[in-house]
Amino acid sequence: xxxxxxxxxxxxxxxxxxxxxxxxxxxxxxxxxxxxxxxxxxxxxxxxxxxxxxxxxxxxxxxxxxxxxxxxxxxxxxxxxxxxxxxxxxxxxxxxxxxxxxxxxxxxxxxxxxxxxxxxxxxxxxxxxxxxxxxxxxxxxxxxxxxxxxxxxxxxxxxxxxxxxxxxxxxxxxxxxxxxxxxxxxxxxxxxxxxxxxxxxxxxxxxxxxxxxxxxxxxxxxxxxxxxxxxxxxxxxxxxxxxxxxxxxxxxxxxxxx
DNA sequence: ACAATATCCTGCGAGC
DNA sequence: TGCTCGCAGGATATTG
Numbered sequence: 001x002x003x004x005x006x007x008x009x010x011x012x013x014x015x016x017x018x019x020x021x022x023x024x025x026x027x028x029x030x031x032x033x034x035x036x037x038x039x040x041x042x043x044x045x046x047x048x049x050x051x052x053x054x055x056x057x058x059x060x061x062x063x064x065x066x067x068x069x070x071x072x073x074x075x076x077x078x079x080x081x082x083x084x085x086x087x088x089x090x091x092x093x094x095x096x097x098x099x100x101x102x103x104x105x106x107x108x109x110x111x112x113x114x115x116x117x118x119x120x121x122x123x124x125x126x127x128x129x130x131x132x133x134x135x136x137x138x139x140x141x142x143x144x145x146x147x148x149x150x151x152x153x154x155x156x157x158x159x160x161x162x163x164x165x166x167x168x169x170x171x172x173x174x175x176x177x178x179x180x181x182x183x184x185x186x187x188x189x190x191x192x193x194x195x196x197x198x199x200x201x202x203x204x205x206x207x208x209x210x211x212x213x214x215x216x217x218x219x220x221x222x223x224x225x226x227x228x229x230x231x232x233x234x235x236x237x238x239x240x241x242x243x244x245x246x247x248x249x250x251x252x253x254x255x256x257x258x
Numbered sequence: 259a260c261a262a263t264a265t266c267c268t269g270c271g272a273g274c
Numbered sequence: 275t276g277c278t279c280g281c282a283g284g285a286t287a288t289t290g
Contacts, residue, residue, distance in 0.1 A: 003283055032267095055284080071284050073268080088268090107267045109284070126285075153261060162285075171283040247263065248282085 002070045004134070004167030005210035007055050010076050012214065015050040017078035017099055022046050023061065025094025030108060033090050038114045042066065047095075054130050054166035058120075065120055067113050068103065074110035077102050129163040134203050135211075139165075144200045148188050155191065155199075156184035156245040167207070174251050176206045183257045184250035185243055 002010065026039045045062035052058065057076070059066035068076065073088075079100050085092070091103040091112055103112060115123040122128075131147075132139040147165070151158055158164045159173040168176070177184055179202040182195055191199065232239055238255030 006283075069284085071267095072282065073284095105267095106269070107282085109267055111285095157261080160284085169283045173283090246261095248284090 002055060002074070003169035003172050004052075004055065004207055005172070005213075007052050007057060007070065007167070008211050009214045010070070011050050011052055011057060014076055014078050014101070018047045018050055018059065018095070018101060020046060021095040021097055021099060023093050024096060025092075027092040027094070028090075029092065030090035030105075032108065033103075033105075033110070034112050034114075039093070041114060041116075053127055053133075054162050055169070056124070056127060060117070063117050065115055065117050067111070067115060067120075067124055069111040070105070071107070071109035071111065073106040075104045077104070126162065131161070131163050131165045133166050134168070134207055141197060141200045144203075145193075145196050148191060148196055151188035153188055154184060154245055155182060155186045155188045156250050158188045159203075160246055165203070168203070170248055170250070172206060172210065176202050177250075178253060178257060179206060181257050183252055183254075184245050 022044050023039065023042045024044060026036045028034060028036050041064045042061045045064070048060045048062070050057065050059050055069060057068040057070070059068065068074070070076075078095075079102055080098055081094070081100055085102070086104060088104045088106040089102050090105050090108065090110070093101040095101060103110070113123070120127060132143060144165075148158070151164075153161070156173055156177060159168045159176065160170065174184070176199070180195065180199045182191065182199060233253035233255055236253065236255040238253050240251050241254050242249050242251050244250075
């Protein structure tokens with residue numbers, strides 16, 4: 001479920017409770033997820049910070065990185081040990097000062113691993129291939145156009161491709177394309193200069209706006225195309241259309257998007 | 259080399 | 275009510 005703004009919100013919500021604490025206990029509730037011994041290098045070590053790359057959460061602990069990917073249904077929460085453990089909790093890390101970090105994941109597609117900081121990209125190849133951070137100043141229009149040129153894939157496909165650009169998923173992809181007035185099946189390289197400029201601006205705008213709203217869709221949802229599914233376009237009233245891209249559905253407005 | 263698909267999981271709602 | 279099917283805010287290995 002979580003895309004860049006959602007991952008950002010998880011980090012904002014938890015990092016204050018994590019930074020400075022030591023990890024002193026491990027409870028693995030899903031054997032498939034990881035083994036308790038994987039956390040040996042972290043025992044009694046202090047958490048120095050939490051960061052994000054694409055949709056990956058990176059917890060720095062004394063020369064090691066606790067790498068977490070939430071995939072479709074993962075979530076993190078901090079809690080005191082006496083709080084009720086919710087249903088799909090897969091891992092609990094006991095922290096100093098009466099605190100726990102809990103990893104929940106209904107569909108069990110999420111990833112948790114511990115790797116040495118120096119070999120991070122070796123152990124997590126996806127990080128090595130990761131495309132530019134869309135909200136970074138380094139991600140320029142020039143750079144975006146360079147990546148689009150010669151790209152034969154559909155534009156929605158490219159936006160979902162983490163090695164093309166980091167952090168965008170199905171929902172924000174649809175919203176970005178809606179606001180850009182571009183249909184999901186357009187060939188990436190065929191976008192006009194005006195279209196690539198609009199798309200670039202909307203990538204930054206939509207993701208930034210969503211981050212400001214803590215990825216809380218309630219305030220933001222009014223102009224979301226998706227989440228209304230078979231509804232009508234909020235802008236022109238046309239019935240929304242649905243196409244398959246990358247084996248998943250994209251929703252768009254045939255009236256507003258070309 | 260690139261792009262499309264099949265697969266990993268679980269749970270929910272729709273339709274029979 | 276109970277079953278099956280399709281689908282889900284993702285990424286990767288495999289196939290074409």
